[in-house]
Amino acid sequence: MTAVNALLRIARSAMPLGLLYVGKLIIDRVVLISHAPVKDLTLLWELVGLEFALAILTDALSRAITLMDSLLGDLFSNHTSVKIMAHAATLDLDQFEDSVFYDKLERARQQTIGRTILLSQVMSQVQDLITMGFLAVGLMAFNPWLIILLLIAIIPAFLGESYFNDRSYALTRGQTPERRELDYIRYLGASDETAKEVKIFDLSGFIISRFKELSDKFYGDNKRLAIKRSLWGTFFAMLGSLGYYGAYVVIIYRAVNGSVTIGELAFLAGSFRQLRALLEGILTRFTAVSQGAIYLRDFFEFFEIEPKIKMAANALSFPKVIQHGFTFEDVGFKYINSERWANRHLNFTLYPGEKLALAGENGAGKTTLVKLLSRLYDPTEGRILLDGIDLREYDLADLRMNVGIIFQDYLRYQMSFAQNIAVGKISEADNRPLIENSARQSLADVLAAKLPGAYDQQLGKRFADGVELSGGEWQKVALARAYMRDAQLLILDEPTSALDARAEFNVFERFAELTKGRSAVLISHRFSTVRMADRILVLEKGELIEIGSHEELLQKGGRYAELFDLQAAGYR
Ligand SMILES: Nc1ncnc2c1ncn2[C@@H]1O[C@H](COP(=O)(O)OP(=O)(O)OP(=O)(O)O)[C@@H](O)[C@H]1O
Secondary structure, X not given: OHHHHHHHHHHHHHHHHHHHHHHHHHHHHHHHHHHOOOOOOHHHHHHHHHHHHHHHHHHHHHHHHHHHHHHHHHHHHHHHHHHHHHHHHHOOHHHHOOHHHHHHHHHHHHHHHHOOOHHHHHHHHHHHHHHHHHHHHHHHHHOHHHHHHHHHHXXXXXXXXXXXXXXXXHHHHXXXXXXXXXXXXXXXXXXXXXXXXXXXXXXXXXXHHHHHHHHHHHHHHHHHHHHHHHHHHHHHHHHHHHHHHHHHHHHHHHHHOOOOOHHHXXXXXXXXXXXXXXXXXXXXXXXXXHHHHHHHHHHHHHHHOOOOOOOOOOOEOOXXXXXXXXXXXXXXXXXXXXXXXXXXXXXXXXXXXXXXXXEEOOOOOHHHHHHHHOOOOOOOEEEEEEOOEEHHHEOHHHHHHHEEEEOOOOOOOOOEHHHHHHHHHHHHOOOHHHHHHHHHHOOOHHHHXXXXXXXXXXXXXXXXXXXXXXXXXXXXXXXXXHOOOOOOEEEEEOOOOOOOHHHHHHHHHHHHHHOOOOEEEEEOOOHHHHOOOOEEEEEEOOEEEEEEOHHHHHHHOOHHHHHHHHHHHHHO
């Protein structure tokens, strides 16, 4: 389609010169006939017919080009959105947590929204340049010096524009973090997810004043630059006009002297008028195109970001049956941009079929540990072995398939009930028996039976006919995802925090039964859950301070016993 569009534009560029030239022939013919004794109008009418045909063709070409531009723009936008999502999916979690990366992602994303017209602008620019070329050739035949005069007159304007483009890009780039904050504030101020708290805490005044503060600063910075640009632009445009009128005066002078005909005067004056309009258009568009081009740099920079968590060249497939388990060898991990160790000196083995619970206070490093286990991050020091081989040697997709994990901040997809479960193994999205079975295992099936649309019920409030679930109900749905895949290791990070006591008891009773022979890691602050595990790892400030069964740890009388007593006391 792009090639066809280019051809149409080339054809369209020749039209103005053609029209002007036929116009010149018509005027010269009229002048000739008006002085002739015998008036033969045949050629004149043929010329008028030709001009009419050219005018219609010009119009048709313009419309075809506009149509193609809008179609190409849509395609470009869809294509780049897909590319961004696909590339983002290959990147690491910690890259998303890095603000520099986030800024890049943000700027790349803007390209898909704001830059869809760039392609058509570039093509229009080329088209206008070709049109100018055609007109210039026409003018050249009369007086080459005129063209040179025109060119010299417009060079300052181009230089001025490109200088201000750079300045404006630097300004926008510098504003990216604030712009993100502005977007965030806009989201806080008007979104279904935030409305409740904004109302209860009466935050709208606070939010609006922060928005105003930031947006006023933007406005001020942008205004200063825009005014400067506009003043210089006017001055340079005046220089351009001076050149244009200088050339015009020369032509009129020659027409008066009789060295050019009336038709030629019309042709030259028309060419000049069009050249001037084209130049103006080119200059204005030049701003947009070159800005678009510098923004495209961000777009390409985003695609240059490489994931750090990569697969070994000859990656091993995940063992069919885990033989020796996962072994942590002095594993330590620091988050990007953080000085503190979130995990340090971890040494333990998770045996095949073992149920391990992680206990410890907030921020002790429990979630971090399971993120390392599922290779969302790689250890900063030490290594994790699976059956004696470094986890990094295994095929990543295979590993992810065999490690089922449900996070405490699981997503509530605004999709159907069935799809909310199917995300646990999306390749089985159409496997209704598997989805229903998973729902049974997490006790979500009872819930489906109560919904008007059962498994096809749209969940959440965002879309029409959606039904909102309670926190515990959502959790049961999320839990069902864990049963979708036949993972050898199941990790549940506070999976039952929102469940009532009876539901929690039932869920765990089933969990133990359903994961027989499979390894599992449970994170929970409820000791009623934790105590069901074979062994409990107690973490403090990222380090492993105690390990053993519930009874062993109670007997030991250490931190676990202390925390357990604290919670038990609360129930007495
Ligand atoms: N994405 C992150 N970037 C930087 N630091 C992080 C990140 N996630 C967690 N941390 C820090 O790492 C430490 C361990 O966090 P982690 O989430 O592993 O704790 P946790 O034991 O799961 O806590 P909780 O019981 O509150 O869920 C905390 O001090 C936290 O501030």
